[in-house]
Every structure is written in structure tokens, then in C-alpha cells.
Amino acid sequence: MRSASLGGLEVSRVGLGIMGMSAFYTGAGRSEAEFVRTIHRALDLGITHIDTAEVYGPFTNEELLGRALKGRREHAVVATKFGMVSYTGRPGFDSSPANVRLAVEGSLRRLGTDHLDLYYQHRVDPGTPVEETVGALAELVAEGKVRHIGLSEAGPATIxxxxxxxxxxxxxxxxxxxxxxxxxxxxxxxxxxGIGLVPYAPLGHGFLTGGIRSLEGLDADDWRRTNPRFSGGNLERNLRIVDEVRAVTAEVGATPAQVALAWLLARGGDIAPIPGTTRVSRVEENAGSDDVALTTEQLARLEALTPAAGDRHDAGGMAAIDR
Structure with missing residues (x-):
């Protein structure tokens, strides 16, 4: 697996998001043994970049990763996030310096490590100036508890x-x-x-794999059932995107997921997607995108895909991004 550079932090070009092992998606929480095998297989394939957050579960996703990395911590670049859980009693997002201090200790304990390789503010906190939050994070860097700082879904001015x-x-x-x-x-x-970009949901919450053509088979509490792009007729409208990806797939001899990831990887060495999965077979498939080379003509065709129908989050989710 080749590497990408995120502001000087070297990570595998393809990472692994493990949120779905504990929350929001069909199959969450069903088989820890399989989840651990998936994480171990990722490491075996050279996927070093593993992404979690305290709010996934909450807390259980970090605990799972901590157990999976016992004896293998040195082979992983561990990324986690804070700010959507408040330990100070504040409602809503909490990136106050006091909460940052409390959050990092919890994440370190659950992950069974003495440092976090990449620590993100999960969403911008409108009640705390970002300078105060980053000031607290800088102190953690100086103390060696955090190696690198990140932001999630922040707008240009905040960045x-x-x-x-x-x-x-x-x-x-x-x-x-x-x-x-x-x-x-x-x-x-x-x-x-000189900041790297980490695309989450690089496979459109599984849609770009081509395996979802209806909501049948998704758990009743699967987050996608209420997502605007999967509901209100938009899923059917968006199938044209998958069909267009499939046309390129047939030429390349790869899977739709590999083509979608290869398009992202071709955007530059400062982009490192973190496709999420719970299964060994999908990790192996995603890792294979590192070897997929798309032609200029194929990239142009993918570039010209029609935009997806529907917002990518509900109204509340959209209000929390790009701040």
C-alpha cells in the first residue's frame, strides 16, 4: 500500500473507517470477532490509517479498536474525534478547553494507548472560538498526548x-x-x-458499491433509511450514478467501489479516503483500489457524472457543517 501525506503525517492511501462496526449502519454490533478480523486484515494489507470517534456507540467503537490493536498499536495511525459528547454539562457541541481535556483522557483510556496520532474536532462548536479549542489541543501536542490536530466538516474561515x-x-x-x-x-x-483531506463516506455510504438498489435488507434503524439521498424517491434517481460508474468498471476490470476510490486517489497525494466496512472481503476489495489506474478519458467521464439528488444530510446535519 502506497502512502499519502496529511500535513506531514504519513498514512496509507486507503484507510479504514470503523464507525459502522458500532453504530448507524446495518450489522452494527453483531460480531466483534469478525470486526477484529477485519481490522487485523487491514493492517496486514498495509492499511495503517484507522478512524473512529468517541460518539460512535458512544464509546464502544473506541473500545473495540483498543482491543483490536493490542499488540499491534505500533502498526496503526489512530484517528479519533471529540466535541459531540459534553463532559462539562453543556448542551449540544462542546469544544471548550475543559471538555477537550476530559475527552482526550477518555479516548486514550478506551483505545489503550498513550497518544493519539490524529485528533479531530468532530464538528465546529459555535459556542467556543476555534482559537480556544486549538489552543487546548496545542497543549496536548506539547504534552505528547496528541501528535497531529484535525478538523471535521469545518468551513474555510474556521480552517x-x-x-x-x-x-x-x-x-x-x-x-x-x-x-x-x-x-x-x-x-x-x-x-x-499544506493540509491533507480525509474523505469520509468515499463510497457514498455504500451506494457507489452498486450493492444498494433499494432499502430492502437495511436494518430498521439504519441511518440511510432517513437520509435524503436514499429517501423520497432520490435513491431511484441516483441509481444513474452507479450505472455510469459501472460502465467504467467494465473497462477497467475492477469493482465499482475500486473505481470510485481510484477516482479519489487520482485527485492527489494529499487525499486519503477512509472507506468504512465491517467485513474482511470489503477491506481486501478497497485495498485493491491502490492498484487501479484510470485513464484520462475515464477520469473525465467520472468527472462529468450528474450530481446526486438530495442533500447529503438532514436539515440538522446540514446546519452543523461548513461552519
Missing amino acids: RRAHAMHPIAAVQSEYSLWTRDPEAAVLELLREL
């Missing part, structure tokens, strides 16, 4: 202010063939500042 306080290594945002939002302003700014 610039945060980076002026302390170098930001990575910004995490949804980015894929059906979510091109970072291209409007964020990606250019990140490259100006």
Missing part, C-alpha cells in the same frame, strides 16, 4: 483561523463521486496551507 494558531494536519469531510462539496472552496485552501 484558516485554526491553522494560524497551530498547524492543522487534516480536514475530514464527505467527498466522493456523489459529494463534491470540498471542491468549491475547501480543497484549494487546504492545498494553500
Whole structure:
């Protein structure tokens, strides 16, 4: 597996998001043994970049990763997030310095480690100036508890202010063939500042794999059942995107997931997607995207895909991003 650079932090070009092992998706919490095998297989394939967050579960996802990494911690770049759980009693998002201090200790304990390789503010806290949050994170860097700082779904002005306080290594945002939002302003700014981009949901929450053509088979509490792009007739409208990806897939001799990831990887060495999965077979498939080479013509065809129908989050979710 080749590597990518996130503001000086070297990670595998393809990472692993493990949120779905504990929350929000069909199959969450069903087989820890299988989940641990999946994480171990990722490491065996050279996938070093593993992403979690305290709110996934909550807490159980970090605990799972901590158990899976026993004896293998040195082979992993561990990324986690804070700010959507308040330990100070504040309602809503909490990135106050006091909460940052409490959150990091919990994550270190659950993950069974003495340091976090990449620590993200999960969502911008409108009640705390980002300078105060980053100031607290900078202290953790100085203490050796955090190696690199990240932001998730932050807007350009916030990114610039945060980076002026302390170098930001990575910004995490949804980015894929059906979510091109970072291209409007964020990606250019990140490259100006030397910050890497970590696309989450790079397979469109599983949609770009081609395996979802209806909501049948999804658990009743699967988050996608209420997501605007999967509901209200939009799933059927968006099938054209998968069908267009399949046309390229047939030429390349790869899977739709591999083509979708290869398109992202071709965007630059400062982009490191973290496709999520719970299964060994999917980890192996995703890792194979590192070897898929798309032609200029194929990249152009993917570039020209029609935009997805529907917002990528519900109203509350959309209000919490790009701040």
C-alpha cells in the first residue's frame, strides 16, 4: 500500500473507517470477532490509517479498536474525534478547553494507548472560538498526548483561523463521486496551507458499491433509511450514478467501489479516503483500489457524472457543517 501525506503525517492511501462496526449502519454490533478480523486484515494489507470517534456507540467503537490493536498499536495511525459528547454539562457541541481535556483522557483510556496520532474536532462548536479549542489541543501536542490536530466538516474561515494558531494536519469531510462539496472552496485552501483531506463516506455510504438498489435488507434503524439521498424517491434517481460508474468498471476490470476510490486517489497525494466496512472481503476489495489506474478519458467521464439528488444530510446535519 502506497502512502499519502496529511500535513506531514504519513498514512496509507486507503484507510479504514470503523464507525459502522458500532453504530448507524446495518450489522452494527453483531460480531466483534469478525470486526477484529477485519481490522487485523487491514493492517496486514498495509492499511495503517484507522478512524473512529468517541460518539460512535458512544464509546464502544473506541473500545473495540483498543482491543483490536493490542499488540499491534505500533502498526496503526489512530484517528479519533471529540466535541459531540459534553463532559462539562453543556448542551449540544462542546469544544471548550475543559471538555477537550476530559475527552482526550477518555479516548486514550478506551483505545489503550498513550497518544493519539490524529485528533479531530468532530464538528465546529459555535459556542467556543476555534482559537480556544486549538489552543487546548496545542497543549496536548506539547504534552505528547496528541501528535497531529484535525478538523471535521469545518468551513474555510474556521480552517484558516485554526491553522494560524497551530498547524492543522487534516480536514475530514464527505467527498466522493456523489459529494463534491470540498471542491468549491475547501480543497484549494487546504492545498494553500499544506493540509491533507480525509474523505469520509468515499463510497457514498455504500451506494457507489452498486450493492444498494433499494432499502430492502437495511436494518430498521439504519441511518440511510432517513437520509435524503436514499429517501423520497432520490435513491431511484441516483441509481444513474452507479450505472455510469459501472460502465467504467467494465473497462477497467475492477469493482465499482475500486473505481470510485481510484477516482479519489487520482485527485492527489494529499487525499486519503477512509472507506468504512465491517467485513474482511470489503477491506481486501478497497485495498485493491491502490492498484487501479484510470485513464484520462475515464477520469473525465467520472468527472462529468450528474450530481446526486438530495442533500447529503438532514436539515440538522446540514446546519452543523461548513461552519
